[in-house]
């Protein structure tokens with residue numbers, strides 16, 4: 419197993435290629451930092467982008483949904499592009515063109531497969547829940563057989579793709595640094611608010627650590 | 636001009652259709668709340684999803700990038716899917732299957748066009764900057780001709796698509812409410828940090844209101 423993805427015709431960065439990274443550590447860190455992803459697929463020659471949650475296990479990435487989902491059916495054994503994007507800040511420059519964003523993103527390409535084995539599907543769904551909320555899955559009402567039947571888990575090998583990163587302040591044209599224009603960076607980040615217990619929680623049921631310590635991963 | 640998009644074969648929600656909305660007010664509010672989008676397009680039959688910034692003007696949505704961008708060239712006069720997603724919270728239920736997210740999202744479908752007229756392109760880029768940072772564009776070093784040449788603005792009519800919304804706590808199976816399992820909601824949101832002035836800002840240049848009051852839109 420190599421720790422760097424190959425640079426292919428599809429994954430090679432043409433624009434600002436110095437921001438590109440192909441090592442698995444960088445790619446995995448971004449996937450693990452942000453469960454939200456956008457999965458692209460083609461139906462009748464036309465593009466679709468569906469927001470979904472992804473989770474990683476080793477060199478694979480997974481996502482789930484309804485077994486009746488039009489999106490998941492179209493993705494099975496088909497080419498997909500799975501993109502994860504994190505916005506870290508807004509970059510303000512002295513000219514319009516040098517305005518930018520600080521971001522971390524990953525684009526992955528490959529053929530999606532459906533996890534067919536029921537045991538494996540169950541394990542994967544448990545891993546999904548527990549990656550978001552450590553230890554929660556075992557505390558839940560066990561899945562009914564029809565819950566599992568209604569659920570499809572999709573997967574893709576992490577074998578082709580790239581990460582792209584930008585950090586830091588603006589990069590202006592040399593002569594523009596003489597201008598009296600405010601330039602800089604506005605950092606943004608996701609924060610977790612106070613958990614809201616369901617009013618129908620039974621008396622005496624306490625907030626578990628996986629909720630109290632939830633840190634948007 | 637109608638204030639509701641038609642429900643087409645492509646845009647009709649099959650899954651949890653009660654969460655769907657086709658009125659422009661709902662769709663526009665989501666577009667205006669989140670500049671990040673993911674644009675899906677097809678090259679040689681394969682899907683690509685590129686993270687991009689969008690801005691709305693009336694019944695059109697726009698995005699920009701390099702005139703040499705492979706993505707933008709592939710999108711011109713081609714079908715695209717532009718998706719905007721906002722994550723508002725994590726929903727924890729008493730069974731695995733009823734775990735969910737609180738989200739606001741929009742998927743738009745259509746044919747993308749390139750803004751060819753140089754005057755119009757300039758106006759659009761100014762609007763883009765000023766929608767993020769009111770009044771900033773006029774304070775910048777005016778765009779060089781080559782900046783504008785290097786920049787492509789793409790657009791799409793908002794004429795087909797849907798919004799999907801979820802809010803509130805978990806919805807469990809009737810019998811599961813008797814279980815001593817903590818259920819509820821963990822709200823999340825984007826927050827703006829303290830702006831970081833570029834160390835090369837000239838002395839006496841003060842932080843403008845559009846930075847001080849920046850509120851992630």
Ligand SMILES: Cc1cc2nc3c(=O)[nH]c(=O)nc-3n(C[C@H](O)[C@H](O)[C@H](O)COP(=O)(O)OP(=O)(O)OC[C@H]3O[C@@H](n4cnc5c(N)ncnc54)[C@H](O)[C@@H]3O)c2cc1C
Nearest residue numbers: 429430431432433521523525582686687688700704705706
């Ligand atoms: C939140 C966010 C907002 C952005 N907003 C804009 C914008 O408004 N305008 C703009 O021009 N660009 C924006 N970008 C950058 C954009 O995603 C593309 O990187 C850029 O537009 C170049 O696209 P291209 O297809 O021409 O790149 P190319 O370099 O031709 O792409 C070739 C290959 O490089 C890799 N690659 C390209 N982009 C990325 C990426 N973002 N992440 C991981 N791998 C990548 C892929 O393997 C891709 O197939 C944004 C990025 C993020 C994360």
Ligand SMILES: Cc1cc2nc3c(=O)[nH]c(=O)nc-3n(C[C@H](O)[C@H](O)[C@H](O)COP(=O)(O)OP(=O)(O)OC[C@H]3O[C@@H](n4cnc5c(N)ncnc54)[C@H](O)[C@@H]3O)c2cc1C
Nearest residue numbers: 469470471483487488489646647648649650738740742799
């Ligand atoms: C942040 C986020 C994370 C999500 N995570 C998951 C997940 O992990 N698993 C999961 O199954 N679903 C998830 N969803 C919902 C997902 O985006 C789809 O709505 C759902 O999977 C049904 O997809 P489908 O193609 O089967 O829907 P269908 O109902 O068949 O889609 C038909 C049409 O409905 C409209 N539509 C569908 N979904 C959306 C949407 N999200 N926004 C706007 N219009 C839409 C479009 O016009 C689409 O062409 C998530 C949504 C968001 C915003």
Ligand code: HEM
Nearest residue numbers: 433434514515517518519700701760764767778782785786
């Ligand atoms: C607030 C306003 C703006 C923001 C937030 C912004 C953001 C961005 C981002 C994130 C990129 C992608 C960089 C990358 O690939 O890593 C980009 C590319 C680009 N932007 Fe902007 N932009 C803004 C305004 C402008 C304006 C006004 C112009 C032109 C006058 C412009 C011209 C370009 C060009 C030419 C590229 C391509 C760079 C390249 O690939 O070499 N941008 N912009």
Ligand code: HEM
Nearest residue numbers: 483484543547550561565568569650651731732734735736
């Ligand atoms: C923490 C874990 C989980 C989260 C955050 C989560 C989140 C979601 C979200 C956001 C949707 C989309 C709902 C919509 O279309 O609006 C969804 C759909 C679905 N999920 Fe999960 N899920 C989780 C775990 C599970 C588990 C463990 C199962 C199965 C045992 C499951 C089964 C399903 C099914 C069947 C659907 C489709 C619903 C439908 O379209 O009718 N999910 N999930």
